[in-house]
Amino acid sequence: MGKGKSVYVCSECGYKASKWLGKCMNCGAWGTMEEQEDLSLSVGTSSKVNKNSLSLVDTEKKVSSFSNIKIEENFRFKTKQSEFDRLLGGGLVQGEVILLTGNPGIGKSTLLLQMAKEYSEYGDVLYVSGEESPAQIKSRGERLGIKSKTLYLMSETDIDKISEYISIKKPKVVIVDSIQTLYSENSDSIAGTPTQIREATLKIVELAKKLGISFFIVGHITKDGKVAGPKLLEHMVDAVFSFEGEEGLFYRILRSTKNRFGSTNELAVYSMEEDGMKEVQNSSEFFLSEREEKNIGSMIVPVLEGTKVFLLEIQSLLTESGGIGIPKRIVQGFDRNRIQILMAIGEKRMGMNLGMKDVFINIPGGISIKDPSADLGALISLLSVYKNVEISQKIAAIGELGLRGEIRKAFFIDKRLRELEKLGFKGVYVPEANRKEIEKKEYKLKLIYLKNLEEFLERM
Structure with missing residues (x-):
């Protein structure tokens, strides 16, 4: 089978063009058109390959009757932090993928490390960091008073190695800090590019839905407050939370802008203390x-x-x-x-x-x-x-x-x-x-x- 023709795909919105364009004709973004092989054309050149690869038996395995689908009793993981659970819609859904964004140093990693300790009561929790060593995370955890035998730390940026480990160990919750540091050897681009971010997120979503593992993904933001990387990233995940706050102030605001399993535009207030983030129950007062x-x-x-x-x-x-x-x-x-x-x-x-x-x-x-x-x-x-x-x-x-x-x-x-x-x-x-x-x-x-x-x- 011959090599398929090339097609240029916008990393922001997925728009396809037969030739390279400096500006995407759909979303207007500049420099986002990347060359890819047009798989639809290459597959269509061989009807035998197409028939063999799409067997009816394999397809039927992916189809389930709505009435026969069973939901486990522990459908949501709950914590001692009621405000955080409220933002999630009543708790963390198994197999849910959540994107947490915010300015550098605002407390994203601190909050998620506290949540990791809470979720470790349900089973193993894996904290994957591409920015800190396990010793650095442990030092911060001790300052927060975290003690858990089911919380594991991993310093790795290769999404394929991370995926392999998760598939074998099957933890209940995985925290990835951050998505911009991950890369896949299947792509020639460097970590942090739209292509690498998209590949890593696709792998994470696949693991979450296939194995029922919940993921928290930390995402960096640009100067104008938008999530760094392709806009497709926000569409792929189940929920998007933004951590907001002004320099010099001791409180932080956690806002949900997207949530497939709860209400959107929910808001919780946190105060930044020496021993971590504390919920403000009576926010009006x-x-x-x-x-x-x-x-x-x-x-x-x-x-x-x-x-x-x-x-x-x-x-x-x-x-x-x-x-x-x-x-x-x-x-x-x-x-x-x-x-x-x-x-x-x-x-x-x-x-x-x-x-x-x-x-x-x-x-x-x-x-x-x-x-x-x-x-x-x-x-x-x-x-x-x-x-x-x-x-x-x-x-x-x-x-x-x-x-x-x-x-x-x-x-x-x-x-x-x-x-x-x-x-x-x-x-x-x-x-x-x-x-x-x-x-x-x-x-x-x-x-x-x-x-x-x-x-x-x-x-x-």
Whole structure:
């Protein structure tokens, strides 16, 4: 059989072209077209080989009836860290592949070493490192107080050797730190290239699904915060978690951006201590710990992140621009375009003249608000500064705003109100559209129903 023709494949999106292109015609990435043999053409040249290689018996072995598939009782591995299990969707699924990303030094390896100790109670756990020696990992583990006879350390970067060892020993959980350090001798490129990352991940996914072994993969990120390597990497794994945090701060945020076995956009807060990462159970109280009795330009909003409610503070500040240049619009933790819309609503419906003022919006704690129900709180915060009126720290606001000034219905209102109750809030502004749902239950809060901003100004 003759050699098949060459085809050029984009390492980012998989787009194929008959000739080399500097820029992928599908995803627009530059320098990602790699030459490969077109297997579809080479196989098609021999019908006998095609028939022999695709026997019906072998194919039927891979097909299972939905009703006959049995799920083991210990379908999920659970740990003593409830927040981590919640992000996973109730625990680690057997055969699941999870990608953990984050900036260098943020604590990815520390967190996974702590999790390795937790999962070692179910059986053998293998920690594969291409960046540290076993002695270095052991030193860090002793600092974290880790003692386990079923936790094994391996310093190797050849994915074929790693795969062979895993196939023989069959550990319950494998941690790979990191995917960018692995390589396969089947590819001529160096470790860390899109081709090598793709080959290593394919091998890992194959092992996970075939042997029922759960994998955690550490992935480096680029300067713009994206996962280094082909975009295909995120599609191949079952879940993608990102570890976030700012330099100089002792807390970290673990966020799920993809999860086939649980909710997406879940969020957990960790504090970085001397003996490792510690879960922050009452995260709302954590973010509100430095507030005063009354504040100007400060409003609390209960926002939904996945299935959990977080109470966050919206801070606003207005200053005179001096008429020189374009007024500043500095926004951190909130959608800048949304703030522009809310300012326009405030000028039209509430008489605020913000055109020549510098506007500063900040969400303390490093969390970005995407929940539209924070609209009302953000506008009240701006109005408080504009009118120089203090707001009690025991008052919160819930509601999405329309361009006509109407306050729209908020979803999961009961969860939000229960979180406010738990932290001792006294009152809350809520949409009139939620009245029927709210009146079915009893709350210890003073509920102030609003249809639109005109009603709010009257009550104010």
